[in-house]
Amino acid sequence: MNRFEPNLRIPGPTSLPDAVREAGARQMVNHRGPEFAVLQNRIIDRLKTFFKTQNDVLIVTAAGTGGLESAIVSFLSPGDKVLAVTIGAFGDRFAKIATVYGADVTKQSYEWGKAAEPAKVAEALAAGGPWKAVLLTQNETSTAVTNPIAELAAAVKAAAPDALILVDAISGLGAVPFETDAWGLDVVVSGSQKAWMVAPGLSFVAVSPRAWEAAAVAKMPKFYFDLAAHKTSAESGQTPWTPAVAVMFQLDVALEMMEQETLPEIWKRHTAVGAAVRAGLQTLGFKLLADPAFASDTVTGAWLPEDLDWKAFNGKLRKLGLVVAGGQGALKGKIFRIGHLGHVTVPAILNAMAVLEQTLIELDRPVKPGAAVEAAQVAALRALGLAK
Ligand SMILES: Cc1ncc(COP(=O)(O)O)c(C=O)c1O
Numbered sequence: 101m102n103r104f105e106p107n108l109r110i111p112g113p114t115s116l117p118d119a120v121r122e123a124g125a126r127q128m129v130n131h132r133g134p135e136f137a138v139l140q141n142r143i144i145d146r147l148k149t150f151f152k153t154q155n156d157v158l159i160v161t162a163a164g165t166g167g168l169e170s171a172i173v174s175f176l177s178p179g180d181k182v183l184a185v186t187i188g189a190f191g192d193r194f195a196k197i198a199t200v201y202g203a204d205v206t207k208q209s210y211e212w213g214k215a216a217e218p219a220k221v222a223e224a225l226a227a228g229g230p231w232k233a234v235l236l237t238q239n240e241t242s243t244a245v246t247n248p249i250a251e252l253a254a255a256v257k258a259a260a261p262d263a264l265i266l267v268d269a270i271s272g273l274g275a276v277p278f279e280t281d282a283w284g285l286d287v288v289v290s291g292s293q294k295a296w297m298v299a300p301g302l303s304f305v306a307v308s309p310r311a312w313e314a315a316a317v318a319k320m321p322k323f324y325f326d327l328a329a330h331k332t333s334a335e336s337g338q339t340p341w342t343p344a345v346a347v348m349f350q351l352d353v354a355l356e357m358m359e360q361e362t363l364p365e366i367w368k369r370h371t372a373v374g375a376a377v378r379a380g381l382q383t384l385g386f387k388l389l390a391d392p393a394f395a396s397d398t399v400t401g402a403w404l405p406e407d408l409d410w411k412a413f414n415g416k417l418r419k420l421g422l423v424v425a426g427g428q429g430a431l432k433g434k435i436f437r438i439g440h441l442g443h444v445t446v447p448a449i450l451n452a453m454a455v456l457e458q459t460l461i462e463l464d465r466p467v468k469p470g471a472a473v474e475a476a477q478v479a480a481l482r483a484l485g486l487a488k
Contacts, residue, residue, distance in 0.1 A: 106418075109452050110425040111241045111271055111399040111439035113293035113300050116350070120297055120443075123353040124346045131345055137337020139352055144334070146355040147304055150363065151273065151288060153280035157306045158330040161344045164270040164291030167303025169197050170325035171266050171287045175311050177319035178202030180232035183224055183263075185216045185252070189242035189428045194235045194268050201320045203232075212243045212431065213401075215394035218255035225259035232314075233264040239272030242428040244390045244401035244437060246272060253283045264311055270294055270303075274358065275370045275398045275441045286311040292347055295366075295398065297354040297442040301344040307331070370397040372480040373440040373449050380453040380476035381438070384460060384467060389435055398441035401427070404434060408463070416462060422455040446480040 108115045129135040140159065147157045160170055172194075176182065182203045184195030187210045199205045208224050210216055216236070225231060234256045239246045253265050264286040269278060273288065274295030280288050286308040293300035305327060307315075315328050329340040358366060374397030378388060381402045389401035404410055410426060410433050417424060427435040440449060453472040460467045481487035 104421050106421045106423045107448060107451050107455070108423050109438045109440065109448075110423060111294070111437060111441060112291070114297060114439065114442035114444070116297055116299065117354070117357060117443050119357070120350045120354050123349040124299060126346070126349045128345055131343055132338060134337075136345070139348060140334065140337055140339070143348060143351055143355060146359060148306075150355075150358065151280045151290075151304075151306045152278065152282065153288075153306050155280065155306045155308050156312075156331055156334070157304055158327055158334055159339065159343065159348070160303045160305060160325065160327075160330060161301060161339065161341065162303050162325070163300060164268075164289065164294075164303050165193065165197075166325060167270070167289040167291060167305050168194050168268055170303075170305055170322075170327050170330075171289055172197045172201055172203070173318075173320040173322035173325050174327035175264060175266070175287065175314040175318050176201070176203055176232060177317070179204055181206070181229060182233045182235060183208060183221070183228075183231055184235040185221055185237070186210070186235075187214060187216055187237060187243060187245055187247065188212055188240035190240055190268060190270070191235070191237045192429075194237065194266075198235065213245065213389045214391050215245050215247050216252055218248065218251045221252055222255040222259040225256065225263070229260060231260040231263040233266055234260070236265065236267045238267055238269040238278065239276070239396050239398055241271040241399055241437075242401075242431065244388075244396045244399045245394045246276060246396045246398075247394070249285070250279070250283045253285060257284060264314055271441065272396070272398055275366065276396075277367055280306050292351060295442045296351060297357070298350040299347050301347040302351065368484065369445070370441065372446055372483040373397070373444050374400070375483040376446055376449045376476035376480040377438050377440055377452075379479035380449070380456070380472040383472040383475035384453075384456055385465075389431075399437055399439050401431075401435045401437045404436060408465075410436065413459065413463070416459045417455060420455045420458060422452055424452075446477070449476055449480070
């Protein structure tokens with residue numbers, strides 16, 4: 101056991117603020133009683149401000165994948181034509197869920213590291229149809245790329261105005277700019293263990309009036325993940341099934357913290373930590389996976405040089421208290437990823453850079469002590485407008 105608290109730099113679950121951890125230890129309440137109704141209503145009101153929506157926001161006790169599944173089964177029918185735009189492992193997963201439930205899925209895949217292109221999406225939509233839905237990923241955690249959702253949604257609206265736009269915003273919403281209503285998004289899914297600084301266990305789903313119309317005729321089989329049942333229960337301050345009450349206690353505290361920090365300041369902090377990680381890793385000689393124009397401010401992926409063994413490298417990082425993530429799918433053993441979302445500060449990133457420097461020095465690689473830390477700090481200061 102490591103007696104020092106590790107610097108948990110994976111793209112979720114994130115570390116938790118102390119007050120959030122403590123909130124999870126509270127005594128239970130009756131989830132069919134008035135205390136729970138007050139709690140859930142307060143959480144939903146606050147979530148709406150972060151989702152930037154007037155639409156319904158529902159809380160589903162499930163991993164993010166459950167939120168995605170609820171988005172598919174609640175609004176679609178077997179045989180519906182769906183365009184799944186995928187730029188990585190999580191886009192592929194969203195497409196797979198739709199396929200498993202019998203949608204007629206056309207996949208538009210991009211080279212990993214690249215963002216989706218609005219013109220190509222419009223082209224694919226024009227070539228087929230009629231489309232019931234388009235699946236998009238806001239922030240592809242496996243490749244550390246943030247898609248231009250506003251532009252992609254505009255392209256969908258122009259080419260296939262009747263298609264519902266379903267967005268996996270699990271690893272970006274609450275950390276980087278996002279506009280559910282202004283961008284005309286029908287269904288938006290996020291997950292508690294990401295920008296929201298709470299334990300895993302809840303997903304949040306925003307649903308537009310247009311999507312509710314689709315729900316009324318949707319025929320995919322569903323039970324636990326029926327969002328219409330969640331809406332009916334939420335109207336009386338409840339959930340259809342026993343919710344993860346402890347995680348909701350945590351979320352209540354975390355949302356208050358986020359409200360105090362304010363959304364523009366949260367976005368600024370993520371811009372700073374994203375810039376810091378990218379600059380530090382490049383100074384250490386790592387090549388980044390993401391197209392720089394679409395690099396994510398919540399996670400960064402870097403190629404492992406061929407002569408750097410992932411297991412040995414990761415083992416040394418862990419001994420020094422830095423926990424990073426490996427690659428997923430085809431990128432397993434080829435890249436590593438650093439998460440920088442939610443409960444994250446620039447000093448936590450500088451610590452990560454110091455550990456990376458020491459590890460690489462231990463592995464006899466040519467690294468100048470302090471260089472990555474300095475580059476990361478300068479990049480963060482520039483992002484904050486505090487350095488030229
Ligand atoms: C973009 C994205 N989509 C979906 C998921 C799946 O979420 P969960 O692991 O909570 O099911 C993740 C988790 O990392 C994610 O980052």
